[in-house]
Amino acid sequence: MRAIEIFAPAKLNLFLAITGRRTDGFHDLASVAATLDFGDTLRADVREREEGGGEWRLHCDDATVPTDETNLVVKAARAFAAATGWPGKGMGVDFSLIKRVPMGAGLGGGSSDAVAALRALNALSGLALGAAELAKMAAGLGSDCALFLHDGPVVMRGRGERIEVLPTGASTRLRGRRALVFKPGFGIATPWAYGRMASKAPLGYLLAAEAEARLAAWIGGDGAAEALLFNNMEPVAFEKCVALPTLLEQLRDEFGLVARMSGSGSACFAFLPDGMDAAMIGQTVRAAWGPTSFVVEAKLR
Incomplete structure (x- = not known):
């Protein structure tokens, strides 16, 4: 596989209770979050690196979105490479992001894009990481990243990295x-x-x-x-x-x-x-x- 396209959904916090500040500076919370059928699209294409070329390149159709090292897609790619060694010497990946989720909205757009990058790289590499490893890596990128590894409503705890799938009966009332x-x-x-x-x-x-x-x-x-x-x-x-x-x-x-x-x-x-x-x-x-x-x-x- 040389290319893949991943849907990066927006999310809504249906229930969000901030319960206090932790000693590490983060906040503890309890939340029910659900992803939407609306979101961004991220495409990843494997390429051979030209001499002097970077390992990762990110393009976005929205000029206001930063495409440098501050973007969570690039941070996710670097974390994946550090953990797996993929794509290896002489290879790189081009990311193309179609941005629909507005920034500064509380809809998780950047976090969802980061998880889409992890999913894309894991598929292109032949599933180098298991589900638990992906979840740990996602949590390291951002407090609300891990929820985007799940397709249905979830309960978030801790700073957001502890995820529990909502029971079927409750989930049915939301889906x-x-x-x-x-x-x-x-x-x-x-x-x-x-x-x-x-x-x-x-x-x-x-x-x-x-x-x-x-x-x-x-x-x-x-x-x-x-x-x-x-x-x-x-x-x-x-x-x-x-x-x-x-x-x-x-x-x-x-x-x-x-x-x-x-x-x-x-x-x-x-x-x-x-x-x-x-x-x-x-x-x-x-x-x-x-x-x-x-x-x-x-x-x-």
């Missing part, structure tokens, strides 16, 4: 649900959001025991997906970006939608009832946030 995902023209930097939470500690954190109790009640019950929705990073973002809560309140009042922010933001989402016209809600979003806002309808995988 296939329509969601409208929307983001204003600005993003929210994840380090800033977590730093702001830490500055207010212990206010804003949810006790781990309470987070687990809420999760257990929903997983063990029969409540709809809407009953799961929670994100205690919202107050930090909403305090700074009042356009977010203003629109979410408008969508609730006009359409009866329960809308939430995903991750550290700035993207938000709302589940769409059967028969509801997504285009009409999208028009409302654009009217509130302007023409630079991002709106897409997707389904939970």
Whole structure:
């Protein structure tokens, strides 16, 4: 095999409870995350390296996306090569990224691209790494990377690297649900959001025991997906970006939608009832946030 194309889905944090800051500077959390049928596409082509050529080359159709060593795709490739020795002397890989997931959104676009790179390289190398090794490598690249090794809804714990597949009964209540995902023209930097939470500690954190109790009640019950929705990073973002809560309140009042922010933001989402016209809600979003806002309808995988 000399080339492969991998789908890199966006994700939504349906339930996100930040429970405290760790001694290593990361935060502990409990979250239910689900990937979408919307995302980026990453192609990887094996090539012979010309004299003086680099081992990895990344091209992207979005000029605002960095393609140097700071990109997680390149970091993933370097981690894979360090662990496996592949592709070896005289060989290289060209990555071509079609970028659809907006940056600074809380949708996991960069992390998903990194895992797509790991999957592509593992396939091209003849499966040099097993599932456990891939999971460990993904977790080393970013706190939310490991979830993208799974196709269905998962529970994330620790700093996000500990993954548990959601039980079938609970997963069924999520898979296939329509969601409208929307983001204003600005993003929210994840380090800033977590730093702001830490500055207010212990206010804003949810006790781990309470987070687990809420999760257990929903997983063990029969409540709809809407009953799961929670994100205690919202107050930090909403305090700074009042356009977010203003629109979410408008969508609730006009359409009866329960809308939430995903991750550290700035993207938000709302589940769409059967028969509801997504285009009409999208028009409302654009009217509130302007023409630079991002709106897409997707389904939970």
